[in-house]
Amino acid sequence: MSEQPLILWVRRDLRLGDQPMLAAAVATGRPLLPVFVLDPETEALGAAAKWRLGLAVAEFARALEKIGLRLTLRRGPALAVLQALVAETGAGGVWWSRLYDPAAVPRDIEVKAALKSAGLEARSFAGHLMHEPWEVETGQGGFYKVFTPYWRAVRDRGVASPAAAPNRAVAPAVWPASERLEDWDLGAAMNRGAAIVAPYQAVGEAAARAKLAAFLDGPVDRYAAARDLPGVAGTSRLSENLTYGEIGIREVWHAGLRARDEGRAGAESFLRELAWREFAYHLMHHTPQITHANWKPEWDSFPWRGDNPDALRWKQGMTGEPFVDAAMREMYVTGTMHNRARMIAGSYLTKHLLTDWRVGLQWFADCLTDWDPASNAMGWQWVAGSGPDAAPYFRVFNPSGQAEKFDAKADYRRRFIAELSRNPGPEALAFFDAVPRSWGLDPARPYPAPVIDLAEGRARALAAYGARKA
Ligand SMILES: Cc1cc2nc3c(=O)[nH]c(=O)nc-3n(C[C@H](O)[C@H](O)[C@H](O)COP(=O)(O)OP(=O)(O)OC[C@H]3O[C@@H](n4cnc5c(N)ncnc54)[C@H](O)[C@@H]3O)c2cc1C
Incomplete structure (x- = not known):
């Protein structure tokens, strides 16, 4: 039994150090078979996150080689893939580090129950x-x-103190066949964006x-x-x-x-x-519903607008509100967005543009290389006012006032908005290379007029809020 290999199902734990599951697995002295599964839940990731995940997987595969292990790649529903691997390798169990999002939890519960009922050791570990x-x-x-x-x-x-990275692990006598990461084409939906965003990834x-x-x-x-x-x-x-x-x-x-x-x-x-x-x-x-439903149900009656032409201009970094547009363009060029800018861009979408926070959440999920199911959902519900411990809805951020306070010299706005400079920098221009051609954006055109007057947008948001309460 103790000689039976252990399958290590790696997901969002792509490191050797401070990895309780890996440390415990190495300590057993058993042969280890790390596997990464491209299952439907992972396939459903947004474009940028999926592409960035591919880079993480490739790097982790290299790290595993250094301790004598190989990362097996398989595509398909997680349970079926793991069962097939168990059958192929004679593994005695499957271990993994726990995840907590509503896409992962039911999958992992099902995997655990099925493996256990087949008499296999199925163990989940803390670590995330x-x-x-x-x-x-x-x-x-x-x-x-x-x-x-x-x-x-x-x-x-x-x-708990971080566990040290193992120097060496026991390899199985035979490695199972692996698919090739290149064949998965995880960056397929990044279009021209990947080459622009890549230098910003560490x-x-x-x-x-x-x-x-x-x-x-x-x-x-x-x-x-x-x-x-x-x-x-x-x-x-x-x-x-x-x-x-x-x-x-x-x-x-x-x-x-x-x-x-x-x-x-x-x-x-x-x-x-x-x-x-x-x-x-x-x-x-x-409260797993935080990822998709108003955390405070009283917000269900709020007249949010669904996707709409103003929201498209927000996505395009073309609202005519420089702080907001710099934020959206930063995300296109670098894959991330500064926290203050996330708050301003989110507030503007949900309040000035009266658009449902889920439109923004989805867009961030598609564009962020640091997309995180919990932080993104909490952040959006916080800016919208519908979440726990949220900013009160009537506290509407003024993007112009915020810019004066937090970007006093306009460094951030100039860095990302080509139309605001006579000699725009490379990042401001890169935005136009990163966005879809179908948007037809051109740095030579004048910067757009605001989608909505800030005072008018604020008044409209507050009126909608008042009507909701009535
Ligand atoms: C609308 C909105 C959406 C967001 N979406 C995401 C997301 O998808 N992924 C994500 O990681 N963060 C998200 N955040 C939180 C925050 O903006 C980022 O974590 C932060 O900007 C990351 O930069 P940093 O690593 O330099 O953070 P630092 O300031 O260096 O903070 C260190 C770490 O603390 C955590 N952290 C910092 N601020 C927050 C916060 N407000 N909420 C939760 N964790 C935080 C992060 O893990 C961060 O890496 C969102 C915030 C908002 C308002």
Whole structure:
């Protein structure tokens, strides 16, 4: 029994260090068979996330080779693929790191039940989060719906130390056949975008760790204020790595704790943001509908507009509102968007353009290389006002005022909007290369007039809000 290989079903845990499942598997001394399954749930990812996932998988395959393992790639429904692999290899079990989103949970429950009933060892491990969402409870035994008390509950709570990366693992006598990553063409829906976005990606564990070190080496000191300035490289940029598990959250947390203990200004704020990610997962576990339905059902009667021509201009970075357009164009060029800009762009769509937050959520899911099911949903419901602990709807961000405050010298807007400069920079021009040709955008044309006057949009949003309450 103990010689039977173990299948390691890897998903969003594409790293060697701080990987409890891998560490436990290596410790058994059994031959290990890592597999990545391109199942329908993974196929359903948005264009940019799917493409970026392909880069992560390729890099992880290289990392596994260094410890003597090979990543097997298979396509098909997860359970069928895993059962076939068990039959081919004589594996005694399948292990994986837990996921928490509504697409993954029912699949994983089904896999676990089927494997167990076939007498196989089916084990799931923690590792994607610092705390399992059901382990953090209010004094009354419920879950947290508001961030500040959640933060109080987790701020000083122990987080398991990151496991060391294994140097070597036992390989099976024979490797199962693998499909080729190139044949999956995970970037198929990226059109011309992939070549533009690629230089902004820092793929894999070593790159993620280097980013963390560079951030803690300096920018963390100014993080509390700089994290709000989209024109400044003031944040860690770890979201793309955390979402695919290219770096472990426990490792990041412990590094942040050390910085706090050393008295580094900003380390506390950084830890707090890591807890926001955790809170998003806490909410998604307890209320999975957060990913697709108004978290507060009273919002169901709100007269959101579905997809509409104004929303198209928002997607195109052509609203005529420079802060909003810079944000949308940043996403097209780099695959990510600054947090302050996400708030402004989201608020503008849901309030000034009175458009359903799900239109924005879906667009972000298609365009972000750091797309995360929990943080994206929580972020959108927060900006829309329909979520737990959300910004009150009547607090409508003014993109122009926000730009004056957070992009005072217009560095961010100029960086991404070609029409605002006489000599636009490469990133501002790259946007026009990245977007679909069918949009017919041209940097030589004048910058568009605003879709809606800001005061008018605000008044319209507040009127709709008032009508909803009546
Ligand atoms: C409408 C909207 C949509 C969003 N969609 C996503 C998404 O799809 N994926 C994603 O990772 N984040 C999302 N966020 C949260 C946030 O904008 C990003 O996590 C952040 O900009 C990533 O940059 P960074 O890694 O430099 O963060 P840092 O400021 O360096 O923070 C460190 C880490 O803390 C976490 N974090 C920081 N801010 C938040 C936050 N507000 N909510 C949850 N976690 C946070 C992230 O894991 C981040 O990598 C969204 C926010 C909004 C308002």
